[in-house]
Amino acid sequence: MSPSFNNQPFVLGDKEPTTFPVHSFGFFKKNVKNFAFQSVAIRLYLNRQPDLPHVNSIDPRISRLPKTGQPGQVLPKKPMDQFGTFEVFVQPKEGRPFQHEGVVHAPDIEMAYVLAKEAFTRRFTCSSLYVADTRSVFVSPFTEGDQTAYDLLQDRNESGPAEQYEIYHLLKRGKQHIHAASVRASGPVHAMLTSKDNFAGKIILNIWAIRTADIRMTKPDEKDLWQTLPEKKFRDASDYKGGDKLKEFLDRARS
Amino acid sequence: MHESAIKELLYKIADDQLILGHRNSEWTGLGPLLEEDIAFSSMAQDKIGQSNALYSILEQLGEPAPDAVAFMRSASRFHNCIFVELPNGEYDFSLIRHFLYDTAIAIRFEMLTSSSFQKIAELSAKIRGELKYHTLHANTWIRQLGSATPESVRRLQTSLDYALPYALGMFEPSPFEAELIEKGLFAGETALQRQWQKKVEDVLSQTQLVLPDWTEVQPVTGGRYGKHSEHLQALLDEMSEVFRIDPSAEW
Numbered sequence: 001m002s003p004s005f006n007n008q009p010f011v012l013g014d015k016e017p018t019t020f021p022v023h024s025f026g027f028f029k030k031n032v033k034n035f036a037f038q039s040v041a042i043r044l045y046l047n048r049q050p051d052l053p054h055v056n057s058i059d060p061r062i063s064r065l066p067k068t069g070q071p072g073q074v075l076p077k078k079p080m081d082q083f084g085t086f087e088v089f090v091q092p093k094e095g096r097p098f099q100h101e102g103v104v105h106a107p108d109i110e111m112a113y114v115l116a117k118e119a120f121t122r123r124f125t126c127s128s129l130y131v132a133d134t135r136s137v138f139v140s141p142f143t144e145g146d147q148t149a150y151d152l153l154q155d156r157n158e159s160g161p162a163e164q165y166e167i168y169h170l171l172k173r174g175k176q177h178i179h180a181a182s183v184r185a186s187g188p189v190h191a192m193l194t195s196k197d198n199f200a201g202k203i204i205l206n207i208w209a210i211r212t213a214d215i216r217m218t219k220p221d222e223k224d225l226w227q228t229l230p231e232k233k234f235r236d237a238s239d240y241k242g243g244d245k246l247k248e249f250l251d252r253a254r255s
Numbered sequence: 256m257h258e259s260a261i262k263e264l265l266y267k268i269a270d271d272q273l274i275l276g277h278r279n280s281e282w283t284g285l286g287p288l289l290e291e292d293i294a295f296s297s298m299a300q301d302k303i304g305q306s307n308a309l310y311s312i313l314e315q316l317g318e319p320a321p322d323a324v325a326f327m328r329s330a331s332r333f334h335n336c337i338f339v340e341l342p343n344g345e346y347d348f349s350l351i352r353h354f355l356y357d358t359a360i361a362i363r364f365e366m367l368t369s370s371s372f373q374k375i376a377e378l379s380a381k382i383r384g385e386l387k388y389h390t391l392h393a394n395t396w397i398r399q400l401g402s403a404t405p406e407s408v409r410r411l412q413t414s415l416d417y418a419l420p421y422a423l424g425m426f427e428p429s430p431f432e433a434e435l436i437e438k439g440l441f442a443g444e445t446a447l448q449r450q451w452q453k454k455v456e457d458v459l460s461q462t463q464l465v466l467p468d469w470t471e472v473q474p475v476t477g478g479r480y481g482k483h484s485e486h487l488q489a490l491l492d493e494m495s496e497v498f499r500i501d502p503s504a505e506w
Binding site for chain 1 (some may be wrong): 281283289298384391392398505
């Protein structure tokens, strides 16, 4: 798979995998799709086979599960039985720019917001979060680092009404896209071209543009969703001091 | 200080949160999709955290330590409503319970932010954001599945019809109802139920789900007075199994 240099921005999720550039979430998304990732909503949608015996497990929760099949028998599923993907952006602290954190699967953008909150901001600190449908993220051509992606943009005829767009930059391979600017433009390419002059002389490997109206933002009255998050140290493995306890235990066992 | 009334109030809320927190945590690793598994587990953890905060206030009022209260009592000494102890069954029931219960607990804590008992008022204000997420999560799923496919609507409707009598048991009056209201400690179960019904009606009206006439729903009560279904003791045995092996173990 080689990066696409056709000089035309494309929409995330709208291209064949062969033209999809290699970067972190592309890899994640591609692989996740191949796993048995149950999506089209919930166990509700699986066909029940009530005559099948229960799975024997020492976990009592497993014995209580509704019967859905037996080991080795995979229930038939529709091909591409998947939710669509949504891109998740997180603001770790007040005043810092939003950064791309990853992808959630969801049936719609509101559900994506709800699921993204716990999938990506259940640890450490967070002051805000937003999501956008993968198909509404416009992607510039990639560079290998010797030139800026802005120089690869080709103007195109975009005659939509002037609207606000959010611009994101990838500054280093393997890192995240970080919010860089908000501009008004008649389309995603114009939005990128409009912000070009502000970043003259900088090497930017890749640019994203999202129409602001396509983003599900955190509403002002939702800012307290993360109010108690800094106290939830128990979600951090290091809080259990497992290594120290194991060492103590071994010391005691040896003496 | 109206200690008995306050203690009864704190115990029933804390027990509700602990028992449902544990029930919901039974989905961990088994949830219907990865993102939902994480979200539902996080909210279960929030509930147990909130019960711990309430048991800690009770400890300051002279009750035993939170671990002892959570893990050493028998079922008849729990004040939770029967609704929260019912087994999970399938995910449609868990979602409906999550919606009906979390709508109520969010309103309950909102009412308690103006309690004359300072400690519960402070705690209620502090966890407002957590509760806001829980109801956002519940409402979004119910709106989504309550009008998605004939099967999702039918399943949620069946679970709703089954859950409602138990849900009304959440509002079983306390023996201290008059005292709680008079002293400004809590505005009372009747006031809570009124607000809850309104909110439930509001969300369900955006779906294809149908509510029965409230007056035809017979509440399943008794939980607040220690009368439980057979499911609670089984849950407690499982929840406290490891703790009871060595109560002095350090975690």
